[in-house]
Amino acid sequence: xxxxxxxxxxxxxxxxxASALIEIDITRGNLDPLPIAxxxxxxxxxxxxxxxxxxxxxxxxxxxxxxxxxxSTGLFNPLKKEAFVQKPxxxxxxxxxxxxxxxxxxxxxxxxxxxxxxxxKVEFRLWDLAAAKEMTALAxxxxxxxxxxxxxxxxxxxxxRLTGEEGYFDTRIIYVSESGPKNQRIKKLAIMDxxxxxxxxxxxxxxxxxxxxxxxxxxxxTYMSYFRNMPRVYLLDIETGTQEVVGNFPGMTFAPRxxxxxxxxxxxxxxxxxxxxxxxxxxxxxxxxxxxxxSIDTSPSxxxxxxFIAFNSDRSGLQQIYVxxxxxxxxxxxxxxxxxxxxxxxxxxxxxxxFTKMRKGRxxxxxxxxxGTGERLLTENYYQEAPSWSPNGRVLVFYRxxxxxSKGEGFSAKLWSIDITGYNERRLKTETDASDPSWSSxxxx
Amino acid sequence: xxRSLIYSLTFHSALIFLTILSLPFMLREPINLPPIVSVxxxxxxxxxxxxxxxxxxxxIEEAKKKEKERLVSEQAPPAAKAKEKPxxxxxxxxxxxxxxxxxxxxxxxxxxxxxxxxxEFEKKEIIDTNQIAALIDKAKEEEAVKQKKSDKITQSSQxxxxxxxxxxxxxxxxxxxxxxxxxxxxxxxxxxxLLVRIKxxxxxxxxxxxxEILDHQRMNKPDQRFYKVLAESALRAVxxxxxxxxxxxxxxxxxxxxxxxxxxxxxxx
Numbered sequence: 001x002x003x004x005x006x007x008x009x010x011x012x013x014x015x016x017x018a019s020a021l022i023e024i025d026i027t028r029g030n031l032d033p034l035p036i037a038x039x040x041x042x043x044x045x046x047x048x049x050x051x052x053x054x055x056x057x058x059x060x061x062x063x064x065x066x067x068x069x070x071x072s073t074g075l076f077n078p079l080k081k082e083a084f085v086q087k088p089x090x091x092x093x094x095x096x097x098x099x100x101x102x103x104x105x106x107x108x109x110x111x112x113x114x115x116x117x118x119x120x121k122v123e124f125r126l127w128d129l130a131a132a133k134e135m136t137a138l139a140x141x142x143x144x145x146x147x148x149x150x151x152x153x154x155x156x157x158x159x160x161r162l163t164g165e166e167g168y169f170d171t172r173i174i175y176v177s178e179s180g181p182k183n184q185r186i187k188k189l190a191i192m193d194x195x196x197x198x199x200x201x202x203x204x205x206x207x208x209x210x211x212x213x214x215x216x217x218x219x220x221x222t223y224m225s226y227f228r229n230m231p232r233v234y235l236l237d238i239e240t241g242t243q244e245v246v247g248n249f250p251g252m253t254f255a256p257r258x259x260x261x262x263x264x265x266x267x268x269x270x271x272x273x274x275x276x277x278x279x280x281x282x283x284x285x286x287x288x289x290x291x292x293x294x295s296i297d298t299s300p301s302x303x304x305x306x307x308f309i310a311f312n313s314d315r316s317g318l319q320q321i322y323v324x325x326x327x328x329x330x331x332x333x334x335x336x337x338x339x340x341x342x343x344x345x346x347x348x349x350x351x352x353x354x355f356t357k358m359r360k361g362r363x364x365x366x367x368x369x370x371x372g373t374g375e376r377l378l379t380e381n382y383y384q385e386a387p388s389w390s391p392n393g394r395v396l397v398f399y400r401x402x403x404x405x406s407k408g409e410g411f412s413a414k415l416w417s418i419d420i421t422g423y424n425e426r427r428l429k430t431e432t433d434a435s436d437p438s439w440s441s442x443x444x445x
Numbered sequence: 446x447x448r449s450l451i452y453s454l455t456f457h458s459a460l461i462f463l464t465i466l467s468l469p470f471m472l473r474e475p476i477n478l479p480p481i482v483s484v485x486x487x488x489x490x491x492x493x494x495x496x497x498x499x500x501x502x503x504x505i506e507e508a509k510k511k512e513k514e515r516l517v518s519e520q521a522p523p524a525a526k527a528k529e530k531p532x533x534x535x536x537x538x539x540x541x542x543x544x545x546x547x548x549x550x551x552x553x554x555x556x557x558x559x560x561x562x563x564x565e566f567e568k569k570e571i572i573d574t575n576q577i578a579a580l581i582d583k584a585k586e587e588e589a590v591k592q593k594k595s596d597k598i599t600q601s602s603q604x605x606x607x608x609x610x611x612x613x614x615x616x617x618x619x620x621x622x623x624x625x626x627x628x629x630x631x632x633x634x635x636x637x638x639l640l641v642r643i644k645x646x647x648x649x650x651x652x653x654x655x656x657e658i659l660d661h662q663r664m665n666k667p668d669q670r671f672y673k674v675l676a677e678s679a680l681r682a683v684x685x686x687x688x689x690x691x692x693x694x695x696x697x698x699x700x701x702x703x704x705x706x707x708x709x710x711x712x713x714x
Contacts, residue, residue: 029627
């Protein structure tokens with residue numbers, strides 16, 4: 001009897017001991033950008049020449065472009081090619097993982113290109129060097145002159161695989177190109193690839209253009225232009241170049257923006273000195289009044305699910321940001337901080353609203369949750385405004401002007417981008433001065 | 446009758462006693478424990494580590510000042526690295542513990558720490574113990590204030606204290622090593638509850654025999670892309686860290702380890 005008891009007690013002790021698996025919480029890590037090696041793409045010897053493109057250098061060019069894309073994110077650290085230990089063709093078949101690990105790379109991109117019968121075939125592989133396995137591999141076929149876009153698409157695929165979120169490299173930015181002295185600025189609509197290449201001018205510059213905005217579902221743009229000194233809202237199809245005036249209102253229309261499904265335009269519209277928010281259905285051209293208030297309501301922006309609209313209003317005295325249902329009901333003030341708030345833009349992810357804030361003569365670009373909490377100011381400067389989201393909701397592009405002298409000397413306007421964490425502020429390269437940027441959705445979507 | 450009653454009573458009371466000992470929910474709310482601070486293993490010189498204490502205090506104070514400054518400005522927080530610094534500074538009391546481990550490694554005969562502390566060598570080096578103790582206490586107090594700010598950490602560390610068979614310094618050494626190897630995927634959303642649990646089977650030298658993600662089925666769901674990315678980064682960290690800096694003894698205790706990778710705090714910045 002005693003023995004049984006003892007055995008029982010022993011067993012209980014053993015069980016309680018065995019169940020205690022050691023757990024360790026890892027709550028911190030390395031915040032440095034991920035070291036990634038992007039090997040030049042191997043050019044197949046069977047490749048034929050193609051008019052105007054140096055095929056032999058194309059492998060190098062594509063890898064450079066991918067590298068630049070990654071460096072611009074601030075999330076990756078592309079390693080110097082001088083340190084690479086393996087030839088592109090061999091690396092693409094089966095990399096020597098231990099050699100690549102030696103140069104502290106954690107991921108490796110290899111690839112191969114072949115130009116034949118006027119077609120460019122690009123294939124790439126992404127390798128996880130620590131696990132010594134392939135993470136993803138894809139091949140694309142296109143015309144050789146399209147190599148930049150293929151490189152952007154490849155960058156997107158790698159970015160998506162390594163971060164879990166959509167990329168934003170195969171996109172374009174439309175903006176207002178500015179030139180000339182400050183009091184006689186020539187403003188033209190311009191569009192470029194996200195990395196600054198392929199700039200095209202869409203208007204001639206004889207009329208003032210303002211606030212171009214992309215349709216989130218396709219490559220249409222809405223913008224404002226002055227016609228006989230009256231501001232009008234225009235629609236522009238980038239592929240075909242056709243443009244049309246959206247309605248003809250007696251008053252002044254401002255700040256048009258598409259709804260998330262691209263079927264409506266929301267804008268503010270001034271009548272007898274009072275500005276309110278209206279939507280217009282693009283098919284039926286029916287205009288609907290959304291706000292009816294004696295204060296000035298401007299800068300409307302839809303939430304990505306189309307259920308809410310954020311806008312500016314001075315109904316409480318100073319200009320603040322408000323949110324309402326898309327039918328105009330349930331208006332709620334969301335900003336209460338010191339200063340003036342403006343240009344609310346709903347993130348494509350739906351979780352944040354970007355805004356411009358002015359306080360004590362300084363301008364800030366910031367983000368906050370959609371209920372106004374968690375305000376974070378990302379950047380401060382003399383003058384900056386008009387944030388626009390990258391399609392994945394990770395980066396903001398905006399423009400910044402410098403202080404000028406009494407005669408307008410030293411004045412410049414440039415495009416900048418910043419990560420929503422507040423890191424990685426960068427100037428975007430544009431051919432001329434630039435303002436009012438708007439980021440497109442993914443072209444290949 | 447009486448005999449069996451006595452048996453029954455002793456048996457039951459023994460059971461209740463054991464339950465109290467081994468079940469976590471029977472634990473009272475723990476008394477204010479000293480905070481756990483992660484420590485990087487540093488080579489300790491032949492002398493004692495105590496002269497570092499005032500320096501550590503200074504750095505902690507400086508870091509505090511910096512934090513205050515940061516609160517004033519409304520800008521997004523700059524350089525996350527700077528934030529990490531104060532936590533990594535080894536506190537003198539922990540250093541002592543570490544030193545003990547290192548010593549054990551060096552001469553395995555010397556097992557009992559009490560004996561070691563009583564050695565002549567130690568006595569020579571330590572001159573004014575009272576003063577030193579005061580310094581240590583001060584540093585502790587400061588850390589404790591910091592600790593109160595984040596309850597989360599306290600909770601998890603308490604849990605660890607109960608569950609692990611490792612000493613705090615052993616655990617911290619492991620943590621610090623993995624902190625260094627883990628490249629946190631910066632693109633992750635910070636408001637999602639992401640936690641990756643990895644179970645490791647280790648060899649005696651700290652190399653990994655087997656690593657396994659505990660919620661493996663979550664990896665391949667299409668709406669769990671962020672989880673997958675995080676899990677992969679955690680696996681990379683573990684592999685890159687090999688061999689892990691495991692304690693020289695007690696292999697049975699740590700031959701199986703569970704690592705919980707949680708980036709939430711970091712991503713919030």
